[in-house]
């Protein structure tokens with residue numbers, strides 16, 4: 242592989258998962274030029290998924306609360322990866338003609354640029370300044386939420402998506418009151434389809450979390466700190482902590498007027514190239530054409546962000562040999578004592594439960610059919626099989642083949658339970 246001239250400077254904006262993977266991949270590919278990594282947060286790159294899961298948990302026996310998961314130490318970034326890391330600095334503009342990134346009054350020249358500025362949470366207007374109302378995107382958000390949980394907060398989550406559901410689940414595990422308010426009649430329809438959305442959401446009621454669907458929020462009220470959430474129908478839910486989990490928007494404001502095409506993120510081709518010389522995008526901010534599924538997508542999951550970061554850097558360094566980034570999307574979420582995993586696309590002609598029963602057990606598998614192909618799979622506590630379905634989708638497996646495989650897995654699982662004496 243030909244790698245860019247060492248006199249080139251690679252600038253990466255966004256010092257989180259995709260940005261870090263871009264840096265690592267550049268060095269792994271043999272790039273010896275200068276790398277500058279610019280990040281708005283003060284923290285070294287850290288892992289976000291634990292922020293709504295283990296990080297919100299209780300202290301261990303010695304009274305120590307869970308630590309954040311940093312991907313790399315400052316020394317590794319500086320000495321091993323030889324990166325000029327600039328934290329606590331936001332990119333404020335991009336000049337694609339002069340090839341400079343603006344950091345307020347300062348400018349940083351680039352030859353190659355990977356944009357990995359991710360996404361930021363949607364907020365509910367009117368609740369600003371009320372203590373106890375937080376989104377959950379950053380380590381600082383999670384610290385604030387955890388402090389309230391430690392105080393025994395009555396928790397209200399607005400939005401029954403994955404992150405909000407994880408927060409409610411953690412609150413319940415701590416024995417706290419938790420209520421989720423969801424505007425739609427069924428949660429998670431976009432992510433898993435209607436029937437499976439309802440099946441997964443039923444985990445809340447089974448675990449003592451109140452779930453109010455089809456409910457709008459009229460106001461979030463309190464005197465200095467949050468005291469209650471008032472719903473459209475006048476219902477009042479008392480709260481000491483409100484977590485707003487109503488989705489995210491790609492962080493592209495700083496790119497206005499740059500000439501990059503912006504439409505639900507940064508518009509890229511299948512190589513994660515923006516169409517502007519030297520400029521690539523990766524992670525939650527990138528809207529790219531996924532050749533595996535043949536559709537334009539913007540992902541909001543860990544695996545795609547990590548892989549895209551690396552792919553964008555490799556393609557930026559060696560555009561003549563650029564490789565399309567294709568994937569069968571994958572995400573997971575942990576609620577109560579179950580792991581939910583999804584691969585592929587939920588846009589299906591049919592969704593079939595092929596193993597287990599959401600009404601009775603904590604383990605089930607559903608497959609998604611588009612035409613005569615397997616297009617998606619959902620497992621709840623099905624860690625041993627989800628990746629097998631991912632490979633099948635990648636290979637374009639037919640529906641009949643998928644059902645046959647599911648039959649075998651079901652039989653094998655039943656046999657295992659019988660051998661263990663579980664009926």
Ligand SMILES: Cc1cc2nc3c(=O)[nH]c(=O)nc-3n(C[C@H](O)[C@H](O)[C@H](O)COP(=O)(O)OP(=O)(O)OC[C@H]3O[C@@H](n4cnc5c(N)ncnc54)[C@H](O)[C@@H]3O)c2cc1C
Nearest residue numbers: 255257258259281289290332358359524525541542543546
């Ligand atoms: C609480 C939580 C739980 C999650 N759980 C899961 C899970 O269980 N499974 C799963 O698959 N995915 C999960 N995700 C999603 C996953 O973490 C994201 O998809 C991933 O972090 C995206 O990485 P990214 O680098 O593209 O963007 P981000 O992680 O959003 O990072 C972007 C970075 O760019 C910075 N930035 C923004 N604008 C600028 C600017 N102008 N200048 C400089 N820096 C800027 C931001 O401050 C941020 O640090 C979770 C996310 C959250 C928040």
